[in-house]
Amino acid sequence: MRILIATYWSYPSLGGITTYIKELSQQLMRNGYHVDIFSLHPSLKSYYVVNSDVKFSKKKMKAMISNQNASLPSDLWMRYQEIERSCYEAAASQLPLNQYDLIHTQDIFSTNIFSRIKPKNVPLVTTVHGCFSTEMIRYGIIKKNTERWKYSTEFESRALSESQHIITPSNWLNHYLKELFCLKGVRITTVHNGLSVSSFLSKLNQAFHPPSSQSKKIVLSCIARLTPLKGHIYLLDALAELKKNTLDWECWFIGNGEIKKKLVNKTRKLNLQNHVKFLGFQKDIPNSLNQTDILILPSLQENLPYVIMEAQISGTPVIATHVGGIPEMIEPFRTGLLSPPKDSDTLYKNIQLLLQNKTLKTDIIRSAKEFGEKQWAIERTTKEVNAIYQEERQRIN
Template sequence: MKVLLVTYWELTHMGGIWTYVKQLADRLIALGVEVDIMGTNGANNEVYVRNLNRAFSKDKVWPMLQAKLNPTDLPQFTADPLLAYYELNRYAFEMAAAYLGVDHYDVIHAQDPVAAVAIKRILNRSIPLVTSYHGALAREAFYDAQNSNPQLTLPSYLQSKRGRYFLSLEERSAAQSELILVSSHWIKSTLTELAVPESKFRQIPYAVDLPAYRASAAVKFRQRPPAGKKVIAFTGRLEYIKGVHVLIKALASLKNKRSDWVCWIAGEGNLTDELRAQAASTGIGADVVFWGKLDNIPSFLRHADIYVQPSLQDTQPFSVTEAQLAGVPVIVSGTAGMPEMVEPGRTGWVVPPQDVDSLRELLNALLEDDVTRRTVGAAAKAWAEQHRSLEVMGLRTFQVYQEAIYRGGHTI
């Protein structure tokens, strides 16, 4: 079996899609599957097949696309610059993928709706398409918009031109996919609202390469926490949807009660400077350390005492599982797929999303209670090791590919 794992987005950003793709590819290869990985390299503005070192620059087709999709001939198309930019990039992605070649695979596994729609448009033969929904595209776009317009509501956004555009991508990709992979009941529910048939879904939780995780965790991190300070940690992209601004607000309030903590933040993103400024302006600039992108998160988490995932929306972030495997008690927002990752009071805690006061009070209580932190952290580690096996995830995904081939009447 020859499989293409493909995403419209950047491949190697710190975060979930790359972790998923890399680990899945390794497991599939162990099962005897030939795997290619296609995605975008933003630094070079190219689409590339990572493992084959083959690339196509979008700069080659960008001027032609801009000339064809221009305001004079297509005023409605270009009226919204964001949507026009998305469409131009999608067309460029399609042309690059067609040049690189996608017709020789037995299964194509898209990692997002944009890639699924793009690939389906350029296929010259019938190939089963499996699509993973790692998030809810339209809802993520809403939170990006809410960052600059706090009064914006989700229902109004989903009814807007932009909201309808992103929903249409989700609907089209679901309709064109043989089968759909989801990691949580929540992401499945967002798609059933779009009238996607129940029979298309296969739910497979995300997993972690446990031996590789343990080996990474055994490496000593380059710095120890300050004496007498407990570490409150976060890892991930520094973007509005991740809710780090909520964590900083809670920490600024917590500082009025106690100062026996430091917050370590690993990651990078377009809000890095803004979050640094927020920490400084609220008086906790010296208490929050921004580490940037780290290559060894398990080693980093060895020093964490509490892990917080304050996202406004997150399906089932790898960062939470990594913290659980480190034996660190986790706090997650009660939104999207995150509550499915913890059993409140036993393997972690859930706080209302964007509720600064609730988060502050819980952090304060946990900093006081060493026994509870250790007990819950140990239970979370045991749960994650039992339920997040990469071997199981890889095998079940391979079986989904076989089913997609069978359902489509194909043979290998």
């Protein structure tokens, strides 16, 4: 079978969509499928088919659609969205789509575009990794009950209805999309993401250089982009409480982002600068986890974070927040611990609990590893995705 995996976003890049595409495409190819990936190039200057000579200049695509400018919205953000989508469509339209047996899009934008330009006998399956409209609200780009909100939600609802089959990585997102957009007659199936467990485990014992000479300290790690939605600010408050009771620890903030300066200032204000280390982006997460005693993810919003999968497989106990799809990953006191979002006090108590209760920590490590190696195996994910591929091919024929 020949599959085209398409995303509107750049590939490869940081984040879960790139991991999903990489893991799924590699397993599909191991199963004998031919897989092409179409996306925006990481340079942001062209669209391309990965690992091929097929490339379309974004500048040329903009020139092709210049005659559409008169009909564009006056709102600058909405205008930008229209131009970007038109450029992507101009490039995608030049692909030989009739050579594929199925197209698997990874977002609402590529879904909307490929639903219009694909041959009628080629099924369109979509994995939705989040809700664009609500994410734009959380980032302060749009507000509810405004023209932008109407524009965004109407487009997202229409795009979701244009796919033959929607895959969501979590039950939480599945239910959320159904409720928000009142989706009727749309096939939506939850398939949990996965990764190559054997490949991940093989990386765990490679060398990693700790950020300080005090490597015998307990290492807490928060592996997440430094953005407001990741909840670092609440973790710092929890760490300030932890410092009152014990000093033989340090916390690594692994990741970059726009609120680093704010977090550094708060770290100094709480007098935590000798305990909190800002390590920036680390390419080799398996090795970071290999040096970590407890992973902490204090997010305000998540879908199905890969870092929790990786921590469970690596034998690193996880403390996370009860948001999004995380409760599908963590059964409290068996495969990890959960705290309410924005609750620094409970977060502190959970950290203290794992530091003090060695038996509980050992039990969680064992149960989470056993659960993770089975539940997060890419073979399971691919088997379930392939079943949807076959179902939609039979349906369209």
